[in-house]
Every structure is written in structure tokens, then in C-alpha cells.
Amino acid sequence: MSSNSTIRSICCIGAGYVGGPTMAVIADRCPDVKVTVVDINQDRIAAWNHPDLSKLPVYEPGLDAVVERARGRNLFFSTAVEETIASADMVFISVNTPTKTRGLGAGQASDLRWVEACARTVAKEATGHTIVVEKSTLPVRTAEAVKAILGSVDSSSEQKTFSVLSNPEFLAEGTAIRDLANPDRVLIGGENAEAIDALAEIYQQWVPEEKILRTNLWSSELSKLTANAFLAQRISSINSVAALCEATGADVREVAKAIGTDSRIGPKFLNAGPGFGGSCFQKDILNLVYLCRHFGLPDVADYWESVVLLNTWQQHRIARLVVQKLFGTVTGKRLAILGFAFKADTNDTREAPAIRICKDLLEEGAQLAIHDPKVDPEQISRDLNLIASQAPEEDAGPTRGALSGEATWWPSPDVASAIRGADAVLILTEWQQYRELDWTTLAPLMRKPAWVFDARGVVDPKQVESGGLNVWRVGEGDA
Ligand code: NAD
Ligand code: UGA
Numbered sequence: 197m198s199s200n201s202t203i204r205s206i207c208c209i210g211a212g213y214v215g216g217p218t219m220a221v222i223a224d225r226c227p228d229v230k231v232t233v234v235d236i237n238q239d240r241i242a243a244w245n246h247p248d249l250s251k252l253p254v255y256e257p258g259l260d261a262v263v264e265r266a267r268g269r270n271l272f273f274s275t276a277v278e279e280t281i282a283s284a285d286m287v288f289i290s291v292n293t294p295t296k297t298r299g300l301g302a303g304q305a306s307d308l309r310w311v312e313a314c315a316r317t318v319a320k321e322a323t324g325h326t327i328v329v330e331k332s333t334l335p336v337r338t339a340e341a342v343k344a345i346l347g348s349v350d351s352s353s354e355q356k357t358f359s360v361l362s363n364p365e366f367l368a369e370g371t372a373i374r375d376l377a378n379p380d381r382v383l384i385g386g387e388n389a390e391a392i393d394a395l396a397e398i399y400q401q402w403v404p405e406e407k408i409l410r411t412n413l414w415s416s417e418l419s420k421l422t423a424n425a426f427l428a429q430r431i432s433s434i435n436s437v438a439a440l441c442e443a444t445g446a447d448v449r450e451v452a453k454a455i456g457t458d459s460r461i462g463p464k465f466l467n468a469g470p471g472f473g474g475s476c477f478q479k480d481i482l483n484l485v486y487l488c489r490h491f492g493l494p495d496v497a498d499y500w501e502s503v504v505l506l507n508t509w510q511q512h513r514i515a516r517l518v519v520q521k522l523f524g525t526v527t528g529k530r531l532a533i534l535g536f537a538f539k540a541d542t543n544d545t546r547e548a549p550a551i552r553i554c555k556d557l558l559e560e561g562a563q564l565a566i567h568d569p570k571v572d573p574e575q576i577s578r579d580l581n582l583i584a585s586q587a588p589e590e591d592a593g594p595t596r597g598a599l600s601g602e603a604t605w606w607p608s609p610d611v612a613s614a615i616r617g618a619d620a621v622l623i624l625t626e627w628q629q630y631r632e633l634d635w636t637t638l639a640p641l642m643r644k645p646a647w648v649f650d651a652r653g654v655v656d657p658k659q660v661e662s663g664g665l666n667v668w669r670v671g672e673g674d675a
Pocket of ligand 2 (some may be wrong): 540
């Protein structure tokens with residue numbers, strides 16, 4: 197950071213998947229700026245401060261090295277929310293904005309209670325001039341509410357002023373450090389040119405000026421929702437085509453390649469799969485749907501809602517076809533689930549397709565041996581609302597639960613133990629290790645006739661078939 201920089205001290209409220217990695221990279225790139233990430237969740241802060249870097253609360257390739265360089269130098273994690281705000285020139289709000297579960301707009305609108313709480317705390321605790329940056333993804337025009345709260349503070353006794361900026365985050369989990377280090381763009385929306393410049397100066401330490409886009413507040417807020425809606429729409433589009441490929445003998449990978457080479461379409465985000473997961477796509481589209489209805493645009497709302505509906509359909513469709521291929525019943529059958537995270541290279545399971553697919557199969561009475569290299573089994577229990585049972589003894593034969601049709605699951609420490617005795621394997625996350633499985637050694641472990649359901653298109657079907665297994669790959673029809 198150049199010594200004439202305006203910003204000396206940053207506070208980020210929210211030490212989650214965005215706040216933690218984003219601030220770690222800012223601290224790394226701006227060694228003269230003190231960056232403190234605060235959170236009300238003491239366990240999370242303790243994990244960020246853990247001397248063993250493998251215990252950080254967020255798993256992201258490359259994050260440990262960045263934290264190691266900056267932590268204790270100019271990067272700090274703390275629960276002292278008020279004091280940190282008071283001494284900051286710039287406060288990022290990076291808290292959760294999930295879909296409301298009750299009340300007005302339940303199921304669609306964003307729950308802004310945490311954002312509002314932050315705005316109120318900042319209004320109370322800030323001193324001097326403070327730039328407040330919306331980093332969370334927010335409904336368009338939220339900055340109006342944030343400004344109103346900050347403006348309501350009684351500043352007669354002390355000099356307090358605020359500028360509000362929107363600076364949405366576009367990182368994807370699993371590639372967060374790469375995305376932050378080399379973003380396609382940095383978007384800054386605001387009204388006050390000096391405040392925009394102060395934030396731009398931070399990013400200019402490593403991001404080329406032409407990649408820093410300046411807009412008004414509302415364009416910035418809306419661009420974030422729109423970017424996620426467009427990305428998710430591509431996935432629903434290719435998944436809809438995958439179903440048609442399966443019905444017609446086409447192959448979705450060939451179709452994706454054929455259309456993706458058109459430079460107007462482009463090759464990215466055309467991987468058919470078990471539907472999109474993650475904390476944001478569904479939430480942000482539903483928020484867009486809510487806003488469209490609110491602003492009297494029901495047809496636009498329906499258009500975007502169909503992206504989410506197709507996604508849910510795809511997940512149920514996969515569970516349904518597993519049941520159909522296994523002679524119409526999975527009751528008491530052992531199924532190996534490979535991958536529970538919503539995508540590879542993250543330990544995050546929020547809205548993971550595996551949750552809906554596993555729940556559907558449990559509903560049918562299946563017994564699931566679940567393997568994921570990074571997800572904590574306790575998280576899986578929470579996601580499935582079902583406590584894990586003991587893994588059955590190897591070669592124990594049908595368990596009592598299986599014979600009674602009782603649904604259950606257990607965590608498997610490795611792929612082979614998940615697959616042993618199973619009637620089917622479902623690959624739901626594209627972890628690299630699942631691409632490299634040796635099916636000639638795995639196939640004999642399964643009960644025949646056995647299936648591999650590859651919802652990510654990661655296996656070599658010929659290799660699987662050579663082991664005597666049946667294969668279903670998403671988007672692959674019988675030619
Ligand atoms: P998260 O749930 O992982 O983290 C949010 C943190 O904020 C939690 O640790 C919570 O304890 C803390 N918090 C909430 N209220 C607080 C308060 N009043 N004071 C102090 N701490 C408080 O969420 P996340 O995934 O980091 O997402 C944060 C925002 O960023 C969301 O709006 C999300 O849509 C957006 N976003 C997320 C991603 C992503 O990949 N996860 C990417 C881009 C944007
Ligand atoms: C997504 C966006 O890519 C980020 O730009 C955005 O900042 C972020 O949401 C957010 O706002 O939270 P993320 O959800 O972390 O990032 O991961 P993605 O790589 O976008 O994957 C989302 C889901 O789509 C995953 O379940 C993934 O498996 C699935 N996907 C992705 C496909 O099924 N096919 C594809 O071709 C790409």
C-alpha cells in the first residue's frame with residue numbers, strides 16, 4: 197500500500213466464506229493497512245486464530261499460505277466488534293443474507309436482519325468519517341436503508357460522517373484465492389467519488405485499473421444478483437438439455453463443446469450435473485424473483501423462477517432414476533454416495549445437490565454410505581436431519597435396519613469402504629480423486645447387478661463397464 201493511502205485501518209464484519217478469504221488477501225496485498233475481521237461467532241474466530249492452519253474454518257486451496265503470511269502482522273481475527281469498528285476508516289459488511297424463512301417474502305426475499313444489525317452497530321460505534329462497504333450480496337436499493345440507519349445517528353455531540361459503497365464479491369468457493377488474486381473485475385458502486393477512490397486504491401495494489409468498474413449504487417447491487425442469475429441460468433439450461441440428450445441418444449458433453457465453441461456462448465459453465473448448489477445461486481435468484489414481483493413485473497419473476505424450478509427438478513430426477521434402475525426399490529439397499537460438498541475443493545454443503553438427492557433416497561428406505569474428503573460428518577447429520585449410525589461390520593450381510601427397511605446413513609473414511617457391498621455408487625461431487633478411481637479393483641466389492649450413477653460426468657464409462665458394472669452418466673443417451 198502506498199504511504200499516501202487514505203485507508204489505514206479496515207474492519208470487516210463477518211468472518212465467513214467471503215469475509216475471511218477476502219480480507220486475508222487484502223491484508224496480504226496491502227501490508228500497511230491493518231485489517232481486522234470481527235464476528236459474533238466465537239468458535240469461528242477461534243478457528244481463524246488456530247495455530248494449526250489446517251483447522252481454519254473455511255477450506256480453500258491456497259488460503260492457509262495467505263493467512264500464514266499476514267496473520268498477526270496486519271491481519272487479525274477478533275470478537276471485539278465495537279472497538280474494531282470505532283478505530284476503522286473503512287468497515288466492510290460481509291454477513292450472511294439468507295432467504296427469509298418466515299414472514300413477508302418468506303421463501304424468496306433476503307433476510308436482512310444481520311445487515312441491519314451491522315448498520316446499527318456501525319452507526320453507534322464509528323468515529324470520524326467512516327466508509328461503509330456492502331460486501332454481502334443484497335437486494336437492489338439496500339444501500340438506501342443502510343444510509344438511513346447511518347444518517348439517523350445523533351452526531352451533534354461528536355463528528356460522525358459516513359459514505360456508503362457497494363462492492364459485491366464475485367469469488368467462487370474452491371477457487372476463492374485465485375479469484376481474489378486475479379479477479380475478472382472489481383465492482384464499486386457509490387455516490388461519493390472520494391470514497392470510491394479510497395476503496396479503489398486498496399484494490400489497485402494488485403488489480404489493474406481497467407478492471408475496477410465504477411457504477412452507481414443500484415447498478416452495483418443489481419449487477420451482483422444478475423451475474424449469479426445468468427450463471428445459474430446456464431446450468432439449468434445445460435441440465436435441461438442433458439435430460440433431452442438422455443432421451444434422444446445425444447451426449448451433453450458433445451453438445452456443450454459444440455455450442456461452447458461459439459464465441460458468443462463461450463465454453464464455461466456448461467457442465468451438466470446434479471444441479472447447482474451453494475449458498476448463493478438459489479437465494480440470489482429467489483431474491484431477484486421477489487424484487488421483480490415487488491416492482492410489478494410478474495412475467496420477469498416467472499422467467500427467473502423457472503431457473504430454480506428446473507434445478508430442483510434435476511435433483512429429484514436423479515434420485516428417481518436411481519430408484520427406477522434398481523428395479524424400482526432401494527429399500528434396505530446399500531448405496532455409496534461419493535461427494536457431499538456442493539462442488540469440489542470446498543467443505544461447504546449449503547444447498548448441496550447431495551442433500552436433496554440423499555433425502556429422496558432415504559425417504560425410499562435406502563442405506564447410504566457417504567464419503568467426502570472434506571465435509572465433517574456432523575455437518576452431514578445436520579443437513580440430512582439424521583444422526584449417523586455405526587458403519588455395519590464388513591461382510592455382516594444384510595443389517596437388521598436393512599431388513600426392516602429403516603433408512604440410515606454412515607460416514608465412510610474412504611471410497612473402498614463406502615463401495616463395499618453396495619448396489620450402486622452415486623458420484624455427486626467432482627472431487628479429483630473420484631476421477632482417478634480404479635474401477636477394476638472397486639467393481640468386485642459391489643453386489644451385482646451393480647450401478648455407477650455418475651452425476652458429474654467424471655468416470656470413464658468403458659473402464660467402469662469393463663468391471664462388469666452398469667453406468668449411467670448425466671446427459672448421455674444410448675447412441
Ligand atoms: P457466512 O455465513 O459464511 O458468514 C457470515 C458471518 O457473519 C457468520 O460467521 C456470522 O456469525 C457473521 N455475522 C452475522 N451477523 C453478524 C453481526 N451482526 N456481527 C458480527 N458478525 C456477524 O456467509 P458467507 O458465505 O461469507 O456470505 C456472506 C455474504 O457474501 C452473503 O451475502 C453472500 O451472499 C455473499 N457472497 C458469498 C459468496 C460465497 O462464495 N459464499 C460469494 C460471493 C458473495
Ligand atoms: C458462485 C459464483 O460462481 C460466484 O461468482 C459468486 O460470487 C458466488 O456464487 C456467490 O455469490 O456466492 P459458487 O457458488 O461458490 O460461486 O460456485 P460455482 O462454481 O459458481 O458453482 C455453483 C454450483 O454450480 C455448484 O454446485 C457447481 O457444481 C455447479 N456448476 C457449476 C455446475 O453444475 N455446472 C457448471 O458448469 C458450473
